[in-house]
Amino acid sequence: MEIQTFENLKREKILIAGSAGQLGKAFQYELAQRDINFFAPDEKDCNITQFDSIAKTIDSLEPSIVINCAAYNAVDDAETNQEIADLVNHKSVKNMADICKTRNCRIVHYGTDYVFNGKKEDLYRETDKPDPLNVYGMSKAAGEQAVLDSGCKSLVLRTSWVYGDGTQNFIYKLLGWSEKNRILKISSDEASVPTSVKEMVKATLTLLEKNESGLFHLTNSNYCSRYEWCRFVMETLEKDNIIIPVPMSTFKTAAKRASFTVMSNEKIQSALGYKIPDWRTSVKEYLLKRA
Ligand SMILES: NC(=O)c1ccc[n+]([C@@H]2O[C@H](COP(=O)([O-])OP(=O)(O)OC[C@H]3O[C@@H](n4cnc5c(N)ncnc54)[C@H](OP(=O)(O)O)[C@@H]3O)[C@@H](O)[C@H]2O)c1
Numbered sequence: 001m002e003i004q005t006f007e008n009l010k011r012e013k014i015l016i017a018g019s020a021g022q023l024g025k026a027f028q029y030e031l032a033q034r035d036i037n038f039f040a041p042d043e044k045d046c047n048i049t050q051f052d053s054i055a056k057t058i059d060s061l062e063p064s065i066v067i068n069c070a071a072y073n074a075v076d077d078a079e080t081n082q083e084i085a086d087l088v089n090h091k092s093v094k095n096m097a098d099i100c101k102t103r104n105c106r107i108v109h110y111g112t113d114y115v116f117n118g119k120k121e122d123l124y125r126e127t128d129k130p131d132p133l134n135v136y137g138m139s140k141a142a143g144e145q146a147v148l149d150s151g152c153k154s155l156v157l158r159t160s161w162v163y164g165d166g167t168q169n170f171i172y173k174l175l176g177w178s179e180k181n182r183i184l185k186i187s188s189d190e191a192s193v194p195t196s197v198k199e200m201v202k203a204t205l206t207l208l209e210k211n212e213s214g215l216f217h218l219t220n221s222n223y224c225s226r227y228e229w230c231r232f233v234m235e236t237l238e239k240d241n242i243i244i245p246v247p248m249s250t251f252k253t254a255a256k257r258a259s260f261t262v263m264s265n266e267k268i269q270s271a272l273g274y275k276i277p278d279w280r281t282s283v284k285e286y287l288l289k290r291a
Pocket of ligand 1: 017018019020021022023024043046047048049068069070071072073088109110111112113159160161162163166168
């Protein structure tokens with residue numbers, strides 16, 4: 001299959017922060033395939049909480065675009081590690097956006113559906129007001145707002161239930177549980193959109209190529225409960241585990257979670273000029289590639 005090229009991006013220099021995460025790795029793979037100039041230092045050389053050293057890194061590499069894939073994503077641990085969640089997801093993001101603003105460099109940052117309280121009973125749009133229920137959501141809401149307020153040319157892309165090459169995702173965990181247990185209890189009252197890093201990278205690069213800026217909801221299309229996601233994974237892999245739908249309250253988690261935070265991806269699809277695939281299409285492609 002022919003790969004999409006991004007002619008405008010070939011003139012840019014991209015710095016990826018958080019290069020070891022699921023999204024960071026996907027960017028490195030896709031940018032290398034397209035001969036786009038990028039730097040992906042590891043956390044030792046690009047720790048976003050080290051304000052001085054981040055400024056020095058940006059000054060020495062002189063990127064024209066910073067893509068921030070770094071985040072503190074431990075939703076339950078954040079309840080007791082409020083300071084570190086706020087430092088990584090908010091203060092460090094503000095610092096980077098401020099640095100980028102003074103260097104005339106664009107910044108891309110990722111947000112989450114956890115900024116919403118789930119009370120809307122409809123799809124969340126970019127115009128809806130955040131009202132996070134947990135510490136992680138609060139830190140992410142503050143981070144995205146700081147980028148938008150910085151005056152720096154930016155893309156803030158809210159996403160959900162991200163999976164890619166890594167261990168911090170539901171599919172990886174599910175496959176581990178399914179090896180150890182025949183019966184799996186999965187919540188059926190928590191709905192969102194499984195979103196593949198491959199689609200996230202493609203959409204981000206397309207928006208950058210088109211010189212877009214602002215806040216967008218970036219997810220695969222349609223939505224499901226965790227239970228439906230699990231059923232789809234097990235059926236695709238022809239695994240015969242028994243899957244029992246249970247309420248979220250079965251699991252005594254530290255962080256409160258909303259039951260329905262599905263976001264509309266209408267705005268981003270219209271900016272992109274293409275349809276983002278149904279979540280099932282991308283999950284199936286991912287599973288078959290892993291096999
Ligand atoms: N994963 C999801 O389900 C999900 C859902 C909604 C939104 N998002 C957002 O989507 C974006 C990409 O997420 P992802 O799934 O790729 O996350 P990920 O796999 O957890 O990657 C985040 C990376 O950031 C690194 N990191 C943490 N603190 C850092 C620091 N101070 N300096 C530099 N790097 C640091 C982490 O390293 P360590 O692993 O060593 O800490 C990790 O490698 C993030 O903004 C995330 O909040 C993710």
